[in-house]
Amino acid sequence: MREKNGDNLIPEVDEKIPFSKLWIFSLQHVMSMCAGAVAVPIMIGGAAGLEHLEIVFLISAGLFMAGIGTLIQGYGMKNIAGAKIPVIEGTSFAAVSGILAIIAGAHGDKHLAMTTVFGSVIISGLFCFIIAPVFGKLIKFFPKIVTGTIVLVIGISIMPVGIKWITGGVAKPASVQEVELSLTVLVITLLLFKYIKGIWNSAAILFSIVIGTVLSMALGMADFSQVKDVGWFSLNVPLKFGMPTFNVSAIISMILIMLVLMTESVGNMIAIHEITDKDITEQNIRRGLAGDGISTFLAGIFNTFPITPFAQNTGLIGLINIKSRFVGIYAGIILLVLSFIPKFAAVMGAIPKPVLGGVGFAMFGMVLVGGIKTLSKVKFDGTKNSVIVAVSIGLSMIPLANLTFYENFPAWVQTIFHSGITTGSISAVLLNIFFNVLGNKNIEEKSSSNEIEEIYISNESLEINN
Incomplete structure (x- = not known):
């Protein structure tokens, strides 16, 4: 908690940071997410057969809606949408495989491919908004043993992304030069965290990316040659590729993908609530998912x-320990402004992935640490909670260890379980119900007793400190 005007205490998540400090924290979040935001449209645009300038437009469109989504989540839309936490939104990697399948069904017609994808995105966003209250009510099945496990699974599941960045974003043998650059950036990051102080310490990731990019240019590992061909201004015209095509098969596929994304979104929002010490409530989860639904609906149009x-970015919040949602709000504004500058999108796309791999260890690792911190508050002795964590993590590792594990299963199984985060989340919820809820008639009584005990211990500690 932070003091305001010497009297009232306000949560750190609602703290208003002076703009002189706020902008650098917000810019750091933007720089940290741009690699992912750029990678998705590049992969999809390439699969659809789009030309270079069309792909750059897709990147700018992604930044535009990332800004809108981030603003909705940080600022909120009254009681309709927005969790009012420092969440940074963007185009999801988890949807790529399903979108590529939809594109393949267009048989080389790139405009049909894109309009079919956008049509399914529009409907899936509407579906997410409508079903958000149902997901919100499920929060009672997310005690700390579940939330801690989910956050831990997210950290484990996204770590391979950072490792693949070292080798250019794909799984292949690393070159000596790639490893040297990534490790150098990691060392720079650690040195900055140790030796620089104050506001600049919290901006260590941003400085590492900039220094790493300059170093990669000196080593001849950066290629910015295509940046000069891109203009300075563009407008995200709605339905640029034509009126959306509503294909039933594509819509069903995207709705299944949306269910997976909603599960992952809940996990990330829970993690941010834990990091920022904000209560995890049904209302906050509902509004957060409704915000994703609105953003995704608009994404199909834009x-x-x-x-x-x-x-x-969830990991970055824990790493720099800046919890104010206004950092997210200003990051959303920056993303919106940058979406009108395609030259920036081209520059972001040209930053060597090994540079991002170097800072990825710290960013992604902090998500994992957040899960460990939450689980440290869980009682393991005399319970089956260790089984819940062990089995959930084990199941979440299946798609990480073997990408083809589910290939012989129906398409809907592949869509849902190709994500280790989804697998681990579903497992944690079901196992908690099995071990801690079913047959336990006194579960509410025990919960109340534990809460009273925690309050008593906190008060006792407070008296001792005073």
Whole structure:
């Protein structure tokens, strides 16, 4: 909690930071998420057969809706949408495989491919908004043993993304030069965290990316040659590729993907609530998912893909320990402004992935640490909670260890379980119900007793400190 005017205490998540400090924290979040925001439209645009300038437009469109989604979550839309937490939104990696399948069904017609994708995105966003209250009510099945496990699973599941960045974003043998650059950036990051103080310490990730990019240019590992061909201004025209095509098969596929994204979104929002010490309530989860639904609905109109929280930024919040939602709000404004500058999108796309891999260890690792901190508050002795964590993590590792594990299963199984985060989340919820809820008639009584005990211990500690 932070003091305001010497009397009232306000949560750190609602703290208003002076703009002289706020802008650098917000810019750091933008720089940290841009690699992911750029990668998704590049992969999808390339699969659809779009030309270079069309792909740059897709990148700008993604930044535009990332800004809108982030503003909705940070600022809120009264009681309709927005969790009012420092969540940074963007186009989700988890939707890529399903979108590529939809594109393949267009048989080389790139405009049909894109309009079919956007049509399914529009409907899936509407579906997410409508079903958000149902997901919100499920929060009672998310005690700390579940939330801690989910956050831990998210950290484990996204770590391979940072590792693949070292080798250019794909799984292949690393070159000596790539490893040297990534490790150098990691060392720079650690040195900055140790030796620089105050506001600049909290901006260590941003400085590491900038220094790493300059270093990569000196080593001849950065290619900015295509940046000069891109203009300075563009407008995200709605339905640029034509009126949306509403294909039933594509819509069903995207709705299944949206259910997966909603599960991951809940996990990220829970993680941010834990990091910022904000109560996890049904209302906050409902409004957060409704915000994702609105953003995704608009994303289909404004030429981009499903919008959900970015896990790397969740880790960054814990790493720099700046919890104010106004950092997210200003990051949203920056993303909106940058979306009108395609030259920036081209520059972000040209930052060497090994640079981002170097800072990825710290960012993604902090998500994992957040899960460990939450689980440290859980009672393991005399319970089956250790089984819940062990089995959930084990199941979440299946798609990480073997990408083809589910290939012989129906398409809907592949869509849902190809994500380790979804698998681990579902497992944690079901196992908690099995071990801690079913047959336990005194569960509410025990919960109340534990809460009273925690309050008593907190008060006793307070008296001792005073």
